[in-house]
Amino acid sequence: MLADFGRTVDDYSKHRAGFPEAFFQRLEREGMLHPGLRAVDLGTGTGTIARGLARRGCTVTGLDISESMLEGARRLASEQGLSIEFRRAPAECTELPSSAFELVTAGQCWHWFDRAAAAREAMRVLVPGGRILIAHFDWVMSPGNVVEVTEALMEEFNPGPPLPQYIHGHNVGLYPEWFRDLKTAGYVHLESFSFDVEVPYTHESWRGRIRASAKVGGSLPKEKVARFDEAFAALLSQRFPQEPLSIPHRVFALFATRP
Numbered sequence: 001m002l003a004d005f006g007r008t009v010d011d012y013s014k015h016r017a018g019f020p021e022a023f024f025q026r027l028e029r030e031g032m033l034h035p036g037l038r039a040v041d042l043g044t045g046t047g048t049i050a051r052g053l054a055r056r057g058c059t060v061t062g063l064d065i066s067e068s069m070l071e072g073a074r075r076l077a078s079e080q081g082l083s084i085e086f087r088r089a090p091a092e093c094t095e096l097p098s099s100a101f102e103l104v105t106a107g108q109c110w111h112w113f114d115r116a117a118a119a120r121e122a123m124r125v126l127v128p129g130g131r132i133l134i135a136h137f138d139w140v141m142s143p144g145n146v147v148e149v150t151e152a153l154m155e156e157f158n159p160g161p162p163l164p165q166y167i168h169g170h171n172v173g174l175y176p177e178w179f180r181d182l183k184t185a186g187y188v189h190l191e192s193f194s195f196d197v198e199v200p201y202t203h204e205s206w207r208g209r210i211r212a213s214a215k216v217g218g219s220l221p222k223e224k225v226a227r228f229d230e231a232f233a234a235l236l237s238q239r240f241p242q243e244p245l246s247i248p249h250r251v252f253a254l255f256a257t258r259p
Contacts (some may be wrong), residue, residue, distance in 0.1 A: 018048025043109030
């Protein structure tokens with residue numbers, strides 16, 4: 001699937017809150033963050049990881065191929081009083097200087113890249129001993145829960161092959177193939193962690209979050225997105241009338257070191 005998240009920038013900025021605070025706290029406990037650390041965030045989108053790093057004193061450059069997403073990222077960073085450099089560039093060819101960063105991050109985006117090329121490019125821009133961090137924050141489906149019902153409606157409106165991060169047609173929130181990506185590129189000391197959290201959403205915010213997904217706003221024409229949203233609102237009202245909804249999510253992160 002080809003997805004253009006620039007078409008969803010308003011919903012993306014408002015309703016895709018990004019990684020929870022516990023994710024950044026875990027990175028701090030792992031010794032990966034410190035004030036002054038030089039970081040580049042690949043596929044930054046609206047800058048959710050970039051802002052989290054900047055809040056902890058890191059010097060951050062955020063890259064994305066969508067200018068509209070970068071505009072959203074700049075706006076959100078400015079509103080939060082954060083100084084982040086945002087540039088338009090692909091993960092596979094950043095045009096950043098070699099051996100210039102101590103951390104490269106990729107959140108919610110690794111599956112969209114030419115992964116081998118992105119891993120090599122990250123290796124190039126990292127200093128020796130620098131780290132790469134690949135992470136994802138996925139909703140978790142279980143029988144009969146709101147996630148299962150949501151995904152069924154998405155499939156009804158946009159049938160086709162599963163998204164790149166899905167395994168055997170299901171999004172389990174764990175990514176064993178990423179270990180091969182980094183090992184093949186020459187990284188060492190591979191480590192990972194995962195944990196689950198519950199994220200509260202109102203009906204409005206959950207609808208906005210889904211409109212900002214690849215299978216809806218990122219790929220459907222506007223008229224079909226509107227029809228989906230109308231059907232989704234009715235479905236939530238009927239099946240899950242309580243608010244806020246409690247949406248189970250899973251954080252998964254893999255990090256490794258440049259020799």
